[in-house]
Amino acid sequence: MQRSPAGRNRARRGAVTLQTVAEKAGVSTATVSRFLNDAHLVSQEVRGRVEAAIRDLGYIPHHAARTLASNRSRTIGAIVPTLDNAIFSSHITSFQKHITKAGYTLLLATFEYDLEVEFKQAQTLLERGVDALSLVGERRSDAFYALLERADVPFVNTWVWRADSRYPCCGFDHEAALKRVVDHLVELGHRTFAVVTGFADRNDRVAARLAGTRQALAAHGITLDERLLLSVEYSYASGREALRRLRALDVTPAPTAIIAGNDVIAAGILFEAKAQGIDVPGTVSVVGFGDYDISKELDPPLTTVRSPKTEIGERAAEYLLSRLAGRETPERVELEARFCPRGSTAPPPAPAPAPAKPASPPPSGARKAAPKRRPAKSRSRSAD
Amino acid sequence: MQRSPAGRNRARRGAVTLQTVAEKAGVSTATVSRFLNDAHLVSQEVRGRVEAAIRDLGYIPHHAARTLASNRSRTIGAIVPTLDNAIFSSHITSFQKHITKAGYTLLLATFEYDLEVEFKQAQTLLERGVDALSLVGERRSDAFYALLERADVPFVNTWVWRADSRYPCCGFDHEAALKRVVDHLVELGHRTFAVVTGFADRNDRVAARLAGTRQALAAHGITLDERLLLSVEYSYASGREALRRLRALDVTPAPTAIIAGNDVIAAGILFEAKAQGIDVPGTVSVVGFGDYDISKELDPPLTTVRSPKTEIGERAAEYLLSRLAGRETPERVELEARFCPRGSTAPPPAPAPAPAKPASPPPSGARKAAPKRRPAKSRSRSAD
DNA sequence: CCCATGTATGTAATCGCTTACAATCGATGA
DNA sequence: TCATCGATTGTAAGCGATTACATACATGGG
Numbered sequence: 132m133q134r135s136p137a138g139r140n141r142a143r144r145g146a147v148t149l150q151t152v153a154e155k156a157g158v159s160t161a162t163v164s165r166f167l168n169d170a171h172l173v174s175q176e177v178r179g180r181v182e183a184a185i186r187d188l189g190y191i192p193h194h195a196a197r198t199l200a201s202n203r204s205r206t207i208g209a210i211v212p213t214l215d216n217a218i219f220s221s222h223i224t225s226f227q228k229h230i231t232k233a234g235y236t237l238l239l240a241t242f243e244y245d246l247e248v249e250f251k252q253a254q255t256l257l258e259r260g261v262d263a264l265s266l267v268g269e270r271r272s273d274a275f276y277a278l279l280e281r282a283d284v285p286f287v288n289t290w291v292w293r294a295d296s297r298y299p300c301c302g303f304d305h306e307a308a309l310k311r312v313v314d315h316l317v318e319l320g321h322r323t324f325a326v327v328t329g330f331a332d333r334n335d336r337v338a339a340r341l342a343g344t345r346q347a348l349a350a351h352g353i354t355l356d357e358r359l360l361l362s363v364e365y366s367y368a369s370g371r372e373a374l375r376r377l378r379a380l381d382v383t384p385a386p387t388a389i390i391a392g393n394d395v396i397a398a399g400i401l402f403e404a405k406a407q408g409i410d411v412p413g414t415v416s417v418v419g420f421g422d423y424d425i426s427k428e429l430d431p432p433l434t435t436v437r438s439p440k441t442e443i444g445e446r447a448a449e450y451l452l453s454r455l456a457g458r459e460t461p462e463r464v465e466l467e468a469r470f471c472p473r474g475s476t477a478p479p480p481a482p483a484p485a486p487a488k489p490a491s492p493p494p495s496g497a498r499k500a501a502p503k504r505r506p507a508k509s510r511s512r513s514a515d
Numbered sequence: 516m517q518r519s520p521a522g523r524n525r526a527r528r529g530a531v532t533l534q535t536v537a538e539k540a541g542v543s544t545a546t547v548s549r550f551l552n553d554a555h556l557v558s559q560e561v562r563g564r565v566e567a568a569i570r571d572l573g574y575i576p577h578h579a580a581r582t583l584a585s586n587r588s589r590t591i592g593a594i595v596p597t598l599d600n601a602i603f604s605s606h607i608t609s610f611q612k613h614i615t616k617a618g619y620t621l622l623l624a625t626f627e628y629d630l631e632v633e634f635k636q637a638q639t640l641l642e643r644g645v646d647a648l649s650l651v652g653e654r655r656s657d658a659f660y661a662l663l664e665r666a667d668v669p670f671v672n673t674w675v676w677r678a679d680s681r682y683p684c685c686g687f688d689h690e691a692a693l694k695r696v697v698d699h700l701v702e703l704g705h706r707t708f709a710v711v712t713g714f715a716d717r718n719d720r721v722a723a724r725l726a727g728t729r730q731a732l733a734a735h736g737i738t739l740d741e742r743l744l745l746s747v748e749y750s751y752a753s754g755r756e757a758l759r760r761l762r763a764l765d766v767t768p769a770p771t772a773i774i775a776g777n778d779v780i781a782a783g784i785l786f787e788a789k790a791q792g793i794d795v796p797g798t799v800s801v802v803g804f805g806d807y808d809i810s811k812e813l814d815p816p817l818t819t820v821r822s823p824k825t826e827i828g829e830r831a832a833e834y835l836l837s838r839l840a841g842r843e844t845p846e847r848v849e850l851e852a853r854f855c856p857r858g859s860t861a862p863p864p865a866p867a868p869a870p871a872k873p874a875s876p877p878p879s880g881a882r883k884a885a886p887k888r889r890p891a892k893s894r895s896r897s898a899d
Numbered sequence: 900c901c902c903a904t905g906t907a908t909g910t911a912a913t914c915g916c917t918t919a920c921a922a923t924c925g926a927t928g929a
Numbered sequence: 930t931c932a933t934c935g936a937t938t939g940t941a942a943g944c945g946a947t948t949a950c951a952t953a954c955a956t957g958g959g
Contacts, residue, residue: 146945148944148945148946149945149946149947150945150946158908158909159908159909159910160909160945160946160947161908161909161910161911161947161948162907162908162909164946164947164948165907165908165947165948167946168947172906172907172908173907173908174906174907174908177907177908189665191638191641191642191666192642192945192946193583193642193644193944193945193946194579194642194643194644194946195578195579195580195582195583195588195644195944195945195946196579196583196914196944196945196946196947197945197946197947198579198914198946199577199579199580199583199913199914199915199916199944199945199946199947200913200914200945200946200947200948201914201946201947201948202914202947204579206643213608214598214604214605214607214608215601215604215605215608217599217601217604220598220599220601220604221598221599223598224597224598224599224625227623227624227625231624236622236624236639236640236643237622237623237624238620238621238622238623239611239621239622239623240611240615240620240621241608241611254575255620256620257575258575258576258577258578259578259590259620260577260578260579278573281573282575366808367808367809367812398809398812399812402812405814424750424751425751425782425809428751428782428783428786430789430814530915532914532915532916533915533916533917534915534916542938542939543938543939543940544915544916544917544939545917545918545938545939545940545941546937546938546939547916548916548917548918549917549918549937549938551916552917556936556937556938557937557938558936558937558938561937561938576915576916577914577915577916579914579915579916580914580915580916580917580944581915581916581917582916582944583914583915583916583917583943583944583945583946584915584916584917584918584943584944585916585917585918585944586917586944
């Protein structure tokens with residue numbers, strides 16, 4: 132089962148080609164090719180002979196040759212930031228299932244949030260002749276979009292949606308989603324927020340959600356204290372660490388609600404809170420993003436926003452397949468990111484008695500009429 | 516940015532080819548090709564001209580043509596059961612990182628544990644001319660192995676290792692890993708076990724772990740009550756349901772330890788236990804498999820076996836790359852699956868007073884001297 | 900009975916690149 | 930000084946398919 136080092140051999144040793152099949156079936160290569168691509172162009176009788184020849188010889192079509200001759204690779208590329216994030220593995224699983232059904236194969240690349248790598252990966256995939264390309268996000272360099280234009284291949288920006296986007300997109304409105312979150316918290320009576328998010332500089336979805344958060348807060352006359360804005364990796368550990376850092380800051384008034392960049396961070400915060408004996412949501416409310424499988428199992432169940440991960444994969448596939456089939460299809464697909472209130476959010480605690488620090492006067496005026504308080508343990512008000 | 520329907524166009528409209536570059540640089544296509552593949556074969560001066568031409572024209576090599584001409588695709592295929600399982604997404608992420616570094620691209624396929632689909636995917640990838648192939652598991656049909664043989668492409672069975680395997684493998688000994696788990700539980704004093712695992716008929720790792728479990732139990736004179744063996748999907752929900760089913764069985768004596776097929780199932784069991792007020796590990800011990808990120812954060816932290824997911828990806832890549840480079844390399848790579856005792860396992864509760872059922876005599880003789888009891892809350896005895 | 904039409908097949912020209920082989924040229928050693 | 934050699938470069942024959950175009954044979958309407 133050993134093989135010559137770097138396959139420098141010219142003709143593949145004893146390879147079965149169209150020619151072989153054609154000879155065995157007593158027809159021309161063109162006929163065999165027709166059988167392969169448009170069987171109905173071949174008569175019943177010949178069809179049988181060719182089929183038998185292919186089976187007997189164990190013929191496998193040479194994909195590169197087909198691609199070269201037909202200028203179609205039957206391959207679709209997808210570039211996602213990482214597979215270590217469950218939302219992307221769900222997305223890709225679903226994407227793959229759908230393109231496979233249509234006879235396409237997936238060429239996958241990840242870039243671990245390094246935008247230069249993303250660009251290189253795109254080049255590689257285009258070089259490989261993908262017939263279409265699925266991307267994540269929409270903020271990319273002019274050079275990147277120029278490349279896409281030059282390649283003249285259908286593509287779609289997933290996980291984003293804007294009514295006025297210049298490019299095909301398939302996702303949801305991140306700003307609106309966070310507005311919903313902020314409104315929920317403000318309604319509960321929260322006025323002081325911490326935000327523990329991803330890195331906005333390399334992730335435009337994070338940037339959009341952050342912008343949405345700021346806008347929504349502003350609409351309620353609240354300004355985000357920049358000290359309470361942390362950018363961290365997506366991991367339980369960094370969620371935990373974030374909570375420790377927030378506490379160490381000792382900002383007054385202390386935030387009564389933490390908006391986490393995703394459910395993994397939020398879960399980390401929950402774990403750390405439990406370890407430190409901090410009551411969630413009694414003392415502090417926590418909101419996540421994404422609605423991961425684990426989220427409704429957490430203690431307390433996590434209030435979050437359900438991101439339509441599977442649906443994004445499906446609809447992106449659908450869009451690209453339509454384009455490839457020459458069908459008319461909407462350029463922008465908006466999906467729903469439903470808010471899922473659960474047990475990790477509740478009204479803030481009653482204003483604490485003036486903190487131990489003698490110097491700081493208790494802030495008062497800022498706090499408007501808080502809505503009627505509910506018992507802190509009012510959990511799982513979620514639809515699920 | 517629209518494109519002709521099904522790219523039936525012969526020559527790609529106005530495509531930049533080697534020819535174009537060659538003309539612009541005033542050299543032959545052979546020279547440009549050499550520049551691309553073995554730059555040192557080209558003189559400094561010409562190298563500069565070619566480089567400039569490529570840059571100016573935005574030339575992208577046509578991969579299919581290269582593959583056809585050189586009989587090397589610089590693509591490596593990987594087939595995994597699913598990406599929805601974090602161990603495989605970690606595996607693939609790591610695998611991809613390493614092959615990318617060596618200039619290869621990943622062609623990925625999943626089969627969702629449907630072995631027929633797996634076979635088809637293998638055919639597709641080989642048809643696409645992958646230079647090498649990474650698989651999961653080792654139990655496959657003769658036809659499958661015949662296909663691999665015929666394709667004459669290096670491949671490796673990952674997630675499995677046996678000293679006497681006929682094929683290259685990169686993984687660990689599942690039987691031994693479960694033996695370690697069983698020994699741990701028996702040492703703690705457990706005698707009655709439940710097993711909630713995946714589906715052994717379509718997953719040879721599950722089968723091997725189950726075999727290991729049975730053997731280890733037998734070595735301690737214990738037989739697994741088949742009613743306490745459940746096969747379920749890998750999800751929190753099925754873990755929860757499994758615990759409910761186990762309780763509904765009302766087998767006597769009730770199992771004091773549950774061996775779960777992976778950490779997701781184990782976590783589900785933990786969640787359900789908490790919901791039902793069952794003390795873990797006080798009333799029942801739970802062991803998982805895989806050491807997922809979440810596992811040490813659970814309450815109690817989950818005793819489990821760490822599977823070397825990242826390392827498997829890395830070493831599998833290493834093996835295949837070595838083969839492709841013509842380097843000698845060991846055919847079987849054994850990795851460590853370390854046992855991680857944590858808080859979810861403890862000695863069983865003191866033998867309950869004879870169960871409410873009047874008819875059943877309390878089993879006695881079976882129970883040998885249980886080791887000294889530790890307080891049920893003795894948690895986090897873990898190394899980490 | 901003839902020709903237009905349709906169906907089934909064959910012929911052969913690509914597709915864009917790699918690479919064996921040949922050619923050129925200055926430098927080197929006998 | 931001449932054959933040899935190494936370093937560069939060019940020429941052109943494929944790689945294994947697809948597909949435009951040509952051909953061959955029935956069929957049927959006029």
